[in-house]
Amino acid sequence: MNERFMLRALELATLGRGSVSPNPMVGCVIEHEGRIIGEGWHQRYGEAHAERNAVRSLSPEGELLLPDSTLYVTLEPCSHFGKQPPCADLLIEKRVKRVICCNDDPNPLVAGQGFSKLRAAGIEVETGLLADQGRLLNARFFTFMEKQRPYIVLKWAETADGFVAGAGGQPVQISGPLSQRLVHRWRAEEDAIMVGTNTARTDNPRLNVRLVPGRNPTRIVIDKQLALSADLNLFDNTQPTLGYNFIKHETVGQTSYIQLSPDKPFLPQLLTDLFERRIQSVLVEGGTALLQSFINAGLWDEMRVFRSPMLLNGGVKAPVVTGKLANREQIGDDELSIYRP
Ligand code: AOF
Ligand code: ZN
Numbered sequence: 613m614n615e616r617f618m619l620r621a622l623e624l625a626t627l628g629r630g631s632v633s634p635n636p637m638v639g640c641v642i643e644h645e646g647r648i649i650g651e652g653w654h655q656r657y658g659e660a661h662a663e664r665n666a667v668r669s670l671s672p673e674g675e676l677l678l679p680d681s682t683l684y685v686t687l688e689p690c691s692h693f694g695k696q697p698p699c700a701d702l703l704i705e706k707r708v709k710r711v712i713c714c715n716d717d718p719n720p721l722v723a724g725q726g727f728s729k730l731r732a733a734g735i736e737v738e739t740g741l742l743a744d745q746g747r748l749l750n751a752r753f754f755t756f757m758e759k760q761r762p763y764i765v766l767k768w769a770e771t772a773d774g775f776v777a778g779a780g781g782q783p784v785q786i787s788g789p790l791s792q793r794l795v796h797r798w799r800a801e802e803d804a805i806m807v808g809t810n811t812a813r814t815d816n817p818r819l820n821v822r823l824v825p826g827r828n829p830t831r832i833v834i835d836k837q838l839a840l841s842a843d844l845n846l847f848d849n850t851q852p853t854l855g856y857n858f859i860k861h862e863t864v865g866q867t868s869y870i871q872l873s874p875d876k877p878f879l880p881q882l883l884t885d886l887f888e889r890r891i892q893s894v895l896v897e898g899g900t901a902l903l904q905s906f907i908n909a910g911l912w913d914e915m916r917v918f919r920s921p922m923l924l925n926g927g928v929k930a931p932v933v934t935g936k937l938a939n940r941e942q943i944g945d946d947e948l949s950i951y952r953p
Contacts, residue, residue: 617641617648617684618714618742624653624662625686625749630826631656633803634892636717636753640666640685642678642708649674649681663689663699667706675706682710686746688717688739691725700729710736714746718757755913756892761883763893764911765802766903767795769918769946770930776900777928783815784927787918790944793823795897798916800826802893804854804886807846808834808902818845819897830854830891834882834902838869854889856882879909903931915951918943 624639632638632654640662642650652665660668663685667675689699689711703711711730716739717723727737747754752763769787770776778784787795799805800821807817812833819831831853833846838859840846846853849865861871872881886894896906906912915935935951942948 614643614646615742617643617682618686618712620648620651621662621684621686622714622742622745622749624651628654628656630801633657634753634756634890636687636750638662638685638687640683642666642670642674642681642683644674644677644681649677658695661690661696661699662686664696664702667702679707679709681708682712683708684712684741686714686749688713688715688722688724689726689730690717690719690722691729692719692721694721698726698729700726703730703735704733708735710738712741713737713739714742715739715750715754718754720757751913752893756887760887761911762803762886762891763913764906765798765893765895765914765916766906766912766931767798767895767916768898768900768903768930769920771920771922771924773923773925774930775924775927776898776930777814778924779927781810781814781899781928784922784924786920786922787946788920788944791918791920791946791948794943794948796821796823797826798895799829800824802829802895803891804830804832804894806832806834806894806896806902808899809836809840810901811897811899812840812844812846816845817897818848818850820851829895832856832886832894836874836878856885877909879905879911883911900928900931907931907934910953912953914938915949917949917951918946919949920946 621639621641625637628637639653650666650670652662654662691698691700730737755763805819820828828851833855835855836858838857847867853867855869858874860869862869935953938952939950
């Protein structure tokens with residue numbers, strides 16, 4: 613086992629970022645006597661998996677070396693017919709000698725069956741090499757599969773004295789231009805962005821990606837009593853919007869109203885519906901009440917807090933940070949802190 617080859621496979625996997633979701637990013641390196649003879653990664657959702665691309669990259673001579681080669685792949689080779697045929701079958705057919713992985717595939721359609729298939733065919737299998745790095749790379753995929761809910765990123769900007777808005781919820785631009793651009797990149801990286809009723813009303817956000825190149829996520833708004841005006845930017849039909857409420861189930865243009873029960877806890881119902889819609893990650897952008905409800909329920913995976921040097925001397929208090937500080941950096945005049953549970 614050589615970490616060097618797995619580090620290369622992890623690096624290749626990241627080339628799929630932004631184009632493979634809801635599939636995981638996966639990279640693969642084929643090694644023969646200490647030399648890399650083939651490489652590949654999962655490039656696009658629905659298309660070939662990493663292993664198949666690595667095998668395809670081999671020269672005709674390289675292909676003859678497979679029975680003496682080790683295949684390093686960041687995730688357990690799949691065993692099921694999805695949009696692609698099983699990678700385990702391919703590796704068996706090509707008579708690969710040994711397979712080394714970072715992580716087992718938590719997808720119930722695979723979940724260990726890829727490894728059993730390979731072992732049954734006489735291929736040596738090892739797993740757990742650089743496992744932490746593999747899990748971090750696909751934190752969204754693992755959370756989605758294991759917790760059956762999207763990966764949840766909570767984000768807000770607060771003043772030096774701990775406020776997120778003026779008195780009565782009046783919007784104030786707290787973070788600087790560089791931070792705003794970063795938030796647009798974050799929007800492009802997640803499957804969905806969510807806001808609560810008050811934020812939708814007072815900020816009238818468009819929740820799209822404008823300041824950087826990238827795709828627009830699905831917009832989610834909580835509007836329990838359907839009190840929001842249809843004239844808001846969220847309902848402009850330029851991108852899909854999901855409106856969670858207690859009143860109706862209906863789709864109009866790109867807006868889907870989804871009815872939840874008032875008799876059961878709200879967030880679990882909401883997250884289960886998002887899971888069923890295959891939404892793997894959500895950026896929650898506010899306001900305080902919505903953010904705090906995720907924090908209180910312990911339903912979050914990352915908190916990203918901008919602290920600006922501005923003072924407001926009053927207004928709406930910021931949510932209360934819990935969890936452990938994982939990273940802190942300066943973004944223009946703002947300090948960005950990342951917390952994990
Ligand atoms: C692999 N190698 O590169 C990836 C895997 O619909 P499909 O056929 O594309 O299958 C998607 C599932 O396959 C996905 O949920 C995950 O369990 C696994 N992804 N497996 O062997 C890969 N991307
Ligand atoms: Zn596969």
